[in-house]
Amino acid sequence: MKIAVLPGDGIGPEIVTEAVNVLNALGETFELEEAPVGGAGYEAAGHPLPDATLKLAKEADAILFGAVGDWKYDSLERALRPEQAILGLRKHLQLFANFRPAILYKELADASSLKPEIVAGLDILIIRELNGDIYFGQPKGFRRSPDGAFEGAREGFDTMRYSVPEVERIAHVAFQAAAKRDKRLCSVDKANVLETSQLWRDTMIEVAKQYPEVELSHMYVDNAAMQLVKAPKNFDVVVTGNMFGDILSDEAAMLTGSIGMLPSASLDANNKGLYEPSHGSAPDIAGKGVANPLATILSAAMMLRYTLGRAEQADRVENAVKKVLAQGLRTPDIWQEGATKVGTREMGAAVVAAL
């Protein structure tokens, strides 16, 4: 099994190192190959997604990704900014199904800004479509406004679009995931306003006929944003488009109070996947040794489960993480009075020891 290791920018290299240590401690022989991506790719090869990095990602069975982005690249033209690396990988590798679980570990029940009774036992899975929508829809660009009250003014425009087969493939992924959980799937859209969403909703209803065991509901995205903070435990699996999923998955992550704990998987039709923490590159704390490596370690566990077919090893890693939390070890992002404050390396080493 070959794993492409793409640490990226900011805290990326520190947290990926810990996840690699965990993989190496499992007693399996994985072939790991590292390559620069994001700002690091730009520094090394003049592009956020260098050809050699893309080639490695294509060849590998799975990709372990850290994070990309740094303020110092904000003034580059869009095509050269670090974010284009992750968008490019998603598109080139057709990683269309993004799994973003939001789980509240009982040891961290007080970390949420919501009342404990609202979030205790929270276990939501957000499935976000990752290859379409307004992120990739053409045409997009800048132009002179062709009509309306501001005719002639400079304007920016993007295109929201989804085709039926595109919605069908993410629908199947979502129904199958829901069937393995509590069998409730909530599809989030804006069908009261957008044609794209009407087609999304109609397609979800069609595909639902093949999954009678799963209960499908629909919710407008504004209401979903509200319900996520009002009664988050009413959700089991949420499926939504690229843009709404970007926003709602950050909101769901913060319900747990600790985005530093949440892994994610982006899968293609054959379960090949890119695995990354849900959080970003946090350039403000890069190199300080304080970043929480657990989201990346848990992403490696997802990789073992979904792509590498090693569910038992995934269980071992997840149990090791629960064990270090039970031991009271906390990086600063999840630290509370009475717990033992540790840095990135100590946290990673504790997980390896618990294995």
Ligand code: IPM
């Ligand atoms: C995410 C991020 C990305 C996105 C950025 C970095 C392009 O916010 O993975 O959620 O918008 O998809």
Ligand code: MG
């Ligand atoms: Mg995001």
